[in-house]
Amino acid sequence: MNKILSLFSIILLFVSCRKDKLELNVREGTHVSNVQIITTETGTYSPFIGHVVTDGNKIIYVGKEEPKINGVFQKINGSGKFLIPGMIDSHVHITEVQGMLPHQMEKYPELAKEFNVQMPRSYLYNGFTTLINLGGIYEAQLSFFNRQPLRPDLYHTGRSGVSVANGYPMNFAPEQFRFDAAPNFLYMESEADNIPDKFNPADHTPKAVVNRIKKSGAIAVKSYYESGFRGMSKLPVPTKSIMKALIHESHANQLPLTVHGNSLEAHSFLSEMGVDVIAHGLWNWEKYKDVPLDSLPAEIKKVLDLQIRKQIGYTPTLTVIAGEEALADNEFLKDPQLKKVVPHKMLEWYKTEEGQWFANELFMDYSSAEIHEIYGNIQAHAMLALKYLSDNGGLILFGTDTPSAPTYGNQPGHNGYWELSLMKKAGVPLDKILSSATINNAKTFHLDSLGSLAKGKRANMMLMTKNPLEEIEAYNTIEKIFLGGVVIDREDVSVK
Ligand SMILES: [Zn+2]
Known part of the structure; x- marks a missing residue:
């Protein structure tokens, strides 16, 4: 009986953890949705379509599942686009x-x-x-x-x-x-x-x-x-x-x-x-x-x-x-x-x-x-x-x-x-x-908070309309630059 009960509570815990994992509270953030995420820790890339959420100057979520987000945030539709680290x-x-x-x-x-x-x-x-x-x-x-x-x-x-x-x-x-x-x-x-x-x-x-x-x-x-x-x-x-x-x-x-x-x-x-x-x-x-x-x-x-x-x-x-x-x-x-x-x-x-x-x-x-x-x-x-x-x-x-x-x-x-x-x-x-x-x-250079898109890293990222793993010209199709979570439209930083 005890065994069954504890198994039941483990399952409950697991279910509630899963639910918690997908619910995020942000104070001031961004949510880039349905974007092709291109990042690596090892040099091998496995791009996938998913979601990236930032809060303040940090990335707080990178994953395939769409999280429920509470708080103040800007949603950016990344459909058909590509997100790479700054x-x-x-x-x-x-x-x-x-x-x-x-x-x-x-x-x-x-x-x-x-x-x-x-x-x-x-x-x-x-x-x-x-x-x-x-x-x-x-x-x-x-x-x-x-x-x-x-x-x-x-x-x-x-x-x-x-x-x-x-x-x-x-x-x-x-x-x-x-x-x-x-x-x-x-x-x-x-x-x-x-x-x-x-x-x-x-x-x-x-x-x-x-x-x-x-x-x-x-x-x-x-x-x-x-x-x-x-x-x-x-x-x-x-x-x-x-x-x-x-x-x-x-x-x-x-x-x-x-x-x-x-x-x-x-x-x-x-x-x-x-x-x-x-x-x-x-x-x-x-x-x-x-x-x-x-x-x-x-x-x-x-x-x-x-x-x-x-x-x-x-x-x-x-x-x-x-x-x-x-x-x-x-x-x-x-x-x-x-x-x-x-x-x-x-x-x-x-x-x-x-x-x-x-x-x-x-x-x-x-x-x-x-x-x-x-x-x-x-x-x-x-x-x-x-x-x-x-x-x-x-x-x-x-x-x-x-x-x-x-x-x-x-x-x-x-x-x-x-x-x-x-x-x-x-x-x-x-x-x-x-x-x-x-x-x-x-x-x-021991810049451990940089270089990839992962939870806890600094929110330096780039949204582009072409795939940098397919064409070098992609680097000239930047739409937005994220700098410590601040979203910048590319044209806003060109010469006026
Ligand atoms: Zn030099």
Whole structure:
């Protein structure tokens, strides 16, 4: 008898639990109904038609069954549409005004201001709800960005990246300013004579530098391995013992270490050392730069195999190449999509002689055909390496490096869509492209509340009218962006 009673109460409990599960109380939420839900925790997708409910800034329900909802909420009919997590670009520089040098920003403060006010909106317009600023950022830049009413969630890597003394990128600043501008530089014995006396070596060890970065609220450590490009004289690079210490200190502080590198030399060194992320693809093939465009040299393959085996994050940043090449393309500034993300006056300024300064500096001595041949070769190599990594189970992290240089060719948001398209062109399957921009970045950068659609996660999502697992153009069919539960119509964040 007792047994029967307890069985009966278990059944009752089960029934009432089921009923509770489908009844939701929300204070201020949204209900996206009958939508095709595209999300993954593991990299494998099983899309289904269902319902997503948010309350405040969180997702509180994802499932096939339609829940009964009490409280205040907005219902959005998702029939025939697709819902994906908001995208994460893990390599941007929001500190720059595209195409302008500091003296030009001073000369045209209204242009720079208008650009900076639109910039966060332009990322949202293209579905990027999270950005990681991989380089130096001032408190004032962070707070200006965070004061904008509609902006992606922004994470950073501290007041400056970890550059070795006089190495990349601090080499770009004049000697009298470069050390103050890069407070997280690393002291190297070999550079001792070239470091001003006022800096105490004890403040510039890997341990001291990483502790400082951690304290600044950073989520990762950014460093560099760059021996020079475009005819620069050879730059100092980190030694093995420095890199080993940097990895150790980063991990002791639960910070992933992401390192700039795009050459065979850099990728070999960084793979061997076992950093967490390489912030660029492998496109500078050095002695193999003239090999046929359809074959991967064994030495390159070996480095990529090591990255695959160690699951080192690989950030293709194909738009670094495309965005520089764009300066030699007369059609680029006519792209109608640019008008959605770049203020009109700034687009006009780019066309002036002054706005063309970087194009002139880079390409003065080359014909347009020569430029496209040079950049075409580099991009073909970048794509071959990416395809190999993708075909063989490498860990791809979406990142654009917007902007990678003072080029107007890398525009906020626009560059992200371009990067997605180039990854497709390289042969990366659509499911891997989506994972790279969502769950892979979230996991690698320990952003546990992001990257997928699941109960308890932050309500960063995108509603689109085409399926991103079927066509790359879907990323240009965004209808609504959900940012911490706030619903934004795409056109509301385009340039007015
Ligand atoms: Zn960068």
